Amino acid sequence: MRSSWLLASICLISASFTDLLFAAACDLPAHETATVSSIQDGETLKLTDGRVVRLIGAKAPAPPLGWRGDDPWPLVADARAALSRLASGAEIELRFGGRRTDRHGQLLAQVFVVRDGARLWLQEELVAKGLARVYSLADNTACVHELLASEAEARDRRLGVWGSWAYRIQSADDLKRLDRLMHTYQLVEGKVVAGGQGAGRIYLNFAEDWRRDFTVSIERKNADAFAAAGIDLKGLAGKTIRARGWLQWRNGPMIEATHPKQIELLPDTSGKAAL
Template identity: 45%
Template sequence: MRYVTLPLVRLAVPLLGWLLLAGGASAEGLRVAAVLDGDTLELEDGRQVRLAGIEAAKPPRNSNPADGRVWPLAEAATRALSDLALGRRVLLHGPAPVDRRDRLLAQLVREDGLWLQSALLVRGMARVHTRPDARAYAAEMLAGETTARDAGRGLWRSRVYAVRDAADADELARDRDSFQLVEGVVLAVSKSGGETWLDFGADWRSDVTVHIGRAAMREVTRAGIDPLSYEGRRVRVRGWITLRNGPMIEITHPEQIERLEREPASAARRGSAPDDDDPWDDPWDDPWNEDDAEEDPE
């Protein structure tokens, strides 16, 4: 088996307290029986597990499978997870919530200590996508994502997954009902009744806005983040794009927002990929390029 040579993060299982979830798992963990997509797999006992904290390259929820479009890097992400996990034993870190599709959300570590989330992130096969009940190891996952993004690996070479410009409200409006990373300079901060708004344009009725509700503001403050000081600062936010007086991202937990002290070295900017006639034709459609690979030492 051949892998791109990358600085994988390996975690000591005892150190992080990896636990086996209920359901008859042995001390050796459970074998992966099937890989369903780039961040979802099925265990030998029939349970499905979604890798918590990441969003692999895949079509967004609002896409139409009937249109026959091949989504950039979706198959590559599935192959990546298959190469890493199929037929291998994994341990699940719990307790883990269950999503609306009755899938467990968990951090997964292979029997040899390889952390699957990190392995996918540093290869550029996924983005960090935490949620209020699945936030563990967000800092470590963000570091893996940054490594891939700054190197322009995988999905970070595709305009489909590129970081959006917060100043471009029209483009973000077209991204409605999809998960995106957005960067820009906050032009105005306002607060009312415990709620906070960060605006990236001159007109709050149509520009890109980040909303932080009361409960989320308490969580953000406890994490040492002060959004009220962000006016004039460059920030990166991640979340679902909705339309409410222009494109809006709702902050529900601290890991969704990052203050950027400098202009990031990222190659992943909307439009940074080579120009062509088909925006869906990704210029880097084979992340397992053997020219850049060597034998897996395992």
């Protein structure tokens, strides 16, 4: 009897400890439970009640817009298959840490699969396996710090996307490649040459010729948020940084940084992209 009681106590403590670990990893209250009916892609779930959930914080592999290659784009099918194995038909908890829907009405949630009392954080699992990159919105950055740590470990181990040419971190100096990647989600790193201001914006320029170089653009009204996060936008000249976001064209390739999680200060080495 005593051994049975001891075993039950250990199991209870273990389960409680597991829940605490997940709570510490993404400390958001569970808002509601739902059931997954199908997987749409590597970051999107459809629920049995018809709603669609995007895994906010985790950007699944995807081909460039309009890509018409003969072979499948690397890791797109792998990410979808992994999400299907983890979540197809599963009971899930939806946890919200910011804006709850996108412009299409899809839910933006941190998602936990619940099985036998244990919880598996889907975003962290995919990022840790290199099957997603970290992605956040200005009004939805909950748990991004934890996801960035998992991404860094996956990148060091060259797992998934980090071992593929299609998703490597781009060099701010490689303008030809950046031009070919317009309208895709990228991580770009290099050394800031100079900063500038104009039309309510702060610009981080990565070459002397700001008319065609890679640039990071930030609305001046958001500067205080960057300062609060320890990023002095006016003091970044000569610093090596990594910016993440959607590439667009404005006097050369540009990423618009709407919030501090899009910029990482790096050790001042050569400024070349890490593969």
